[in-house]
Amino acid sequence: MQHAVPRGRLPKHPRTFPSTYLVLLPLNSSYLAVITRDTRRLDCIFEIRSKTQRRFEMASSDKTPTPNPASRPGDQPTPPGKPMTMGQHILDKGAEMMQSLKPVNQMSQHVCTFALYSHDMTRQIETHHYVTRLNQDFLQCAVYDSDDSHGRLIGVEYIVSDKIFESLPPDEQKLWHSHAYEIKAGLWVNPRIPEMIGQPELQNLAKTYGKFWCTWQVDRGDRLPLGAPALMMSPQPVNLGMVKPELLETRDAKYNISTDALKTSRVEIAEPEWINPQADYWKLHGKGFAVDVKQTEMKKITPFP
Template sequence: MSSSDQKPAAAPASGAAEPSPPGRPTAVSSQVLDMGAQMVQALKPVRQMKLHACSFALYAHDLRRQMEVHHFLSRLNQDVVQCAVYDSDKPSARLIGVEYIVSDTIFEGLPPEEQRLWHSHAYEVKAGLWTAVGVPEALQSSEMASLARTYGKFWCTWQVDRGDALPLGAPALMVSPQAAEPGRARGDLVRGRDERYGVDSSAGGLKAARVEMEEPEWINPNADYWRLHGKGFAVDVVQAEMKRHAPFP
């Protein structure tokens, strides 16, 4: 069965230079329905997305594979944030996954086997890789200081970096960039992002602006699992007997 560490069978060709989903153009009737629905539906969960942040993510089973990612955040409370993750901020952006972000207090209460699936954000923030697009640093500095103390669990469901025209195979666990190889963010990806959005994440830019930012007293070693163990995680899909009764109330 499919694994997040294997390339599945090819999807039908879209005919576009950049992989895009195969299919017909959106019908006028569908466009009319969408416009009408906008007028009568509240779309409350979607409207809770208040912040757009851009950063980079690496595959937990292959740190050489990296992507620029765009998080659209909604807060459940001050300690739990949920993010819809896209491959860009264009109208045609593809929803490639979801990341959940929790405070260090909540993370410390998770079982050790669960903590292994999470990554820290301290380096990502301090290095200027994570930034709220278009928001002045003076305005986002407090948010960045809080984010540096959080942990995230990011599942990628659409591996666009390998050219998938559809979400294929099993989801892949993602991790955050770190200071140590092989977990450093690729320079070409960072430069491309910085040029596109007018961001300066160099030593004289965001790094300098965040140098005085207080760092966490410690980062739980169960997070960023690969750093201590040299191993990542890949998901395999296997057949299983269907349960006839729920194992929990």
Template sequence: MSLSYATDSAGAEKTGIPPGKPTSLGKQIMEKGTEMLQSLKPIKQMSQHACTFALYSHDMSRQIETHHFVTRLNEDFLQAAVYDSDDSNARLIGVEYIVSDTIFETLPPEEQKLWHSHAYEIKSGLWVHPRMPDMIVMPELKNLAKTYGKFWCTWQTDRGDELPLGPPSLMMSPQAAEVGVVKPELVKKRDEKYNFSRDDLMKSRIEIPESEWINPTADYWRQHNKCFEVDVESTDMKKLTN
């Protein structure tokens, strides 16, 4: 069973609010109470907000601005909830896992194909930390330049979807050539919002060392001109055994 969904870009001009009734006063009060009484520990571990861009693996002409709210589990592993903005009504559109080059090299080749490198994204001034000067986050940028990410998009808001529809889409990172180049108008809009200059960012990041080795199995499309797309098929259920 294959699933297909409308991709009318006109829907992207809608409010961005999913269909449904406005939140009642009673539920707002309840949620304020739970916020005070519950720990919400995983959310409170989010320690940084990064803004960058991502491209759909199966159609790299579709490019989106993404906002990653990052939790560090240790020196070699980060996880991020990805939103379509940093506004209070932002929609959760996916998740990204970020690993160091050390961990990435231990992954099987078939798994490595699903990941993308971050070196170009960092060095070229596309990955930014809104409202944070580069000089403050420079140590983190140097570390991120040596990492790899796997990003699954679960809500394709750029095509106007008012709900998260269909299977997840694998996302790729921007690159310097061919279809990996981010559209200038996207960068301009982002830089104007946060008062960044990509040219200035690139100059300030010259001191970030060039990666000695970027595993060519990552960014798989660059070497093989192939993409990955998830489909949904019906299958027999596994039988329960006693």
């Protein structure tokens, strides 16, 4: 029976391991399978693999990843891979006709807005939220980098009412952001929906809070989702939280809208009586949040006798 070699150095007492190992070594874009019973040789081979892996370590959300084929700023923005074949298109269309896509079909809104990285607010991105409302107090959003057919899924945002937010523990509240300014300032828009039709929903959303995890940092050139997710914040009316003018100009030109005009039209939208200071935590404390992936021991108790 073949066994995969566990990560890390091999122990000094090989008798605790099976006598046969399967070692997979990366060789360019392929893999080389090596089967051996020689423990010393295996140790050497495994060390070579470990060093190769270190060259391509995925960065945490507050670091730039080391250069690798999936992260090349200024290069092709699309993921690496071959174009879809005609046969694949036919298979996908057939599956679409025959399968139930109920969760996707419940998406009832397209929202275009902006988000800032919690750990580096100079990094700002335009986002496209496709929103599903599960009930009056909870919404969930699939977040894309654009609204075209090749838009990349870059994260997820959960939106809760102020009532639910106040029930969360303080440490959890630190990860959330408010939406009041974002909506009142005309940053949050429903493209191609007349403002008069969208205003009732905007009045509800102005009192909500969101938690947005970005899983694909396309703004730094990542062609694949790399590393740990990054926590995102909403724009705010203070220096660090202001959206860059060039981002606004590009968005407004695309949809033939005026952020300033939208701001004026939303003057009558009621602001929340109180925004919990645990949200938008950086405003008072000057601290953001970043995620690091750390190796940990696995639970090795099997669910079967």
